[in-house]
Amino acid sequence: MTSPHRPVPHPGPAAGPGVGPAFDAVPALDGELRFDSAALDAASTDFGRLVHEPPAAVLRAGSAEDVATMVRHCRERGLKVAPRGQGHSTNGQAQVPSGLVIDLGSLDSVEFRDDTAIVQAGALWSSVVRASLPRGLTPPAFTDYLELSVGGTLSAGGLGGQIGHHGTQADNVLELQVVTGEGEIATCSPTVRPDLFRAALGGLGQCAIITRATLSLIPAPRSVRLYTLTFRSVTELTARQAELIGEGRFDYLVGQALPAPDGWTYMMEAASYDGTADADARLTDDLGAASVEAQDVPYFDFVNRLAATVEALTAMGEWTRPHPWYDSLLPASTVDTVVTDTLARLEPEAVGASAVILLYPVLTAKCRTPLPVMPDEEIAYLFSLLKTASPGADSADEMVVANRRQYDTTVEAGGCWYPIGSVPLTKDDWVRHFGRFWDEFEAARHRYDPDGVLTPGQRIF
Ligand SMILES: Cc1cc2nc3c(=O)[nH]c(=O)nc-3n(C[C@H](O)[C@H](O)[C@H](O)COP(=O)(O)OP(=O)(O)OC[C@H]3O[C@@H](n4cnc5c(N)ncnc54)[C@H](O)[C@@H]3O)c2cc1C
Structure with a gap:
């Protein structure tokens, strides 16, 4: 399909050096x-x-x-x-x-129609929110880092601290323009070619390349009251997170495990949009936290707050080292055991100077798109071991081997992996991963990419 309004084209390359x-x-x-x-x-x-x-x-x-x-x-x-x-x-x-x-980086336009953004797939989330805020609007769901492409995170799913209210980023897409593995430009949505829509969102580029997305937007808060709370055990953290995400007390809710002199400590970050100090006691007094801090942050600075960390990691040289990351989703029934056992075996120095261990609650009912795959319980947890092969840490190869062991532990515990990390998987692993969605996903792959042209780097088909 060719647009009648194409700009003056570049000629195709002539055969010559480097042009096979x-x-x-x-x-x-x-x-x-x-x-x-x-x-x-x-x-x-x-x-x-x-x-x-x-x-x-x-x-x-x-x-x-x-x-x-x-x-x-x-x-x-x-x-x-x-x-x-x-x-x-x-x-x-x-x-x-x-x-x-x-x-797709040069396909980066961001336009608005009413309360939606029509965004080319190469646009960065930072560009989308920078453009929407002057209209008083924002995407409802973010990843922690905004310098990721819209197409890249939608093909993974896009999980973040707003998931308890708004699901994944994929859940907030109204329509997609894609190019299938046959080279067809197609529009799809929950009602138009829904099979293609379902297989493209969270679909790891296996059936189609996303070229444009229509994103729903919500009114943007001006500022955020951000609480940082600490807990002494993983059980306390996950129990509080489960209660809070269930009742929707905060607009944003995440957590981390941090090394402490006597083991580990557990941090929760919870945010109240347009919140004020008057509400501090009501929101946090009954949580039993060992410590509570509160601050007011402008909304953009809040969603973009990883930027300062990235700057610091870049200056340290950590940002450009190997990153054998492991990301999983664990059901509430086994999360405490898996996290406790994992952290008991983990030497903080072995996973790198800038490693981060995430523990984010997920309300699975809010994640309506079939992908990314979620554990089969009402509450789940994103458990991520974001490792860096820093000097003095385990080697990148050792980290990948450990990731595979962690993957097996995850599956035994009824969890699944969030497929953005570094884990060697077999075809059988992938079939098990997609679970009840596998047959539909495989059928969509055969229908829309019958010759298996697209995205071999995921190593699924
Ligand atoms: C610092 C950092 C923080 C992160 N934080 C989060 C987080 O909070 N939550 C979260 O969910 N994820 C997070 N991620 C993971 C991230 O969402 C995924 O790795 C995402 O795919 C990266 O986007 P990208 O534009 O770099 O994609 P790429 O790395 O370029 O591509 C990722 C995959 O998607 C395919 N792909 C890319 N574009 C398209 C397209 N338009 N259509 C179809 N397939 C496509 C690629 O072929 C590839 O298989 C984080 C990653 C980093 C490095």
């Missing part, structure tokens, strides 16, 4: 097909720095039509295609050896 026969006779494109080492090097690494697979070419997409044209071109020539947002994967998920990486 696979990319001869490429139709005219709005964007640019690159074969230079800078483009290939950038596309053959990611935030994890564990996998390095150079593609044959990189498309800097200029339009959805470009994406469709090149998917068709690659399909005809038996080449694989990997869409790429910001490359913040940790295990080569956006890479494709000797294939085509489609860099």
Whole structure:
């Protein structure tokens, strides 16, 4: 499908040095097909720095039509295609050896219609919220880090502290424009081609490349009353989180395990939008926390508060080290046991100088899209071991081996992994992972990407 309003096209590349026969006779494109080492090097690494697979070419997409044209071109020539947002994967998920990486970063427009944002897939969440706030609106759900692409987090799901009220980021999508593995530009929504919509959201790029999303927005708070509370045991933390997310007392609720001189301490962050100090006692006095601190933060600074940490980690050199991350979702019935056992065995120094251990409550009923897969209980917990292979820590390879052990523990405990991390999985693992959704997902893959062109870096099919 070709838009009648396309800008003056670039000519396709002539065959020449670096342009293999696979990319001869490429139709005219709005964007640019690159074969230079800078483009290939950038596309053959990611935030994890564990996998390095150079593609044959990189498309800097200029339009959805470009994406469709090149998917068709690659399909005809038996080449694989990997869409790429910001490359913040940790295990080569956006890479494709000797294939085509489609860099969606230049498809980054953000427009508004009433209380929705119509956003190209390469737009960053930071750009979306910066543009929506002057209209008094905000996306309801965020990831912790805003410099991720809309297409990248929607293809994973997008979990964050607002999940108790608004579900995942994928739950707040009204419509998608995608390019299927056959190179068709399609629109899908809960009522139009719902099978494609369900398989694209949280679908890890297996059935289609998201090129545009219509996002629901809500009125934005001006400021946030942010509480930081500490608890002495994991049981106290998870019990309070379960109560609070169930009753919806706070607009935002997360947690972390932090190393302490005598083991571990447990932190909860809870936020009340447009909250004031008058409500402090009512909101926190009955929680039994060992300590409570409160502060007022402007709303944008609140959703963007990882930015300062990233700056510090970059200055320390930690941001560019290997990141063998592990992310899981555990049911409430086993979370305390798994977390306690895991932390009892874990030496804080072994997981890196800047490691972070997350424990976020999830109200599974709010997560209405079938993907990402959730444990089969009312309350679940995102348990993440965000490791960095710092000097003096375990090696990146050792961390990956430990991730696989943690994965097996997770599955035995009735949990599942949140598929953004670094865990070697087999086909059987994936079938078990998708569970009751596997048959529908596999059927969608065969229907929309019958030749298996898309996103091999996830290693599912
Ligand atoms: C610092 C940091 C903080 C994070 N915090 C959170 C968090 O709080 N919550 C959370 O849920 N996740 C979090 N993540 C994980 C993150 O959401 C995923 O890794 C996400 O996929 C990264 O987005 P990206 O634009 O970098 O995608 P990429 O790494 O470029 O791509 C990720 C995968 O999606 C595919 N893909 C990319 N774009 C598209 C598209 N348009 N259509 C279809 N498939 C596509 C790629 O091929 C690849 O398989 C975090 C990651 C980092 C590095």
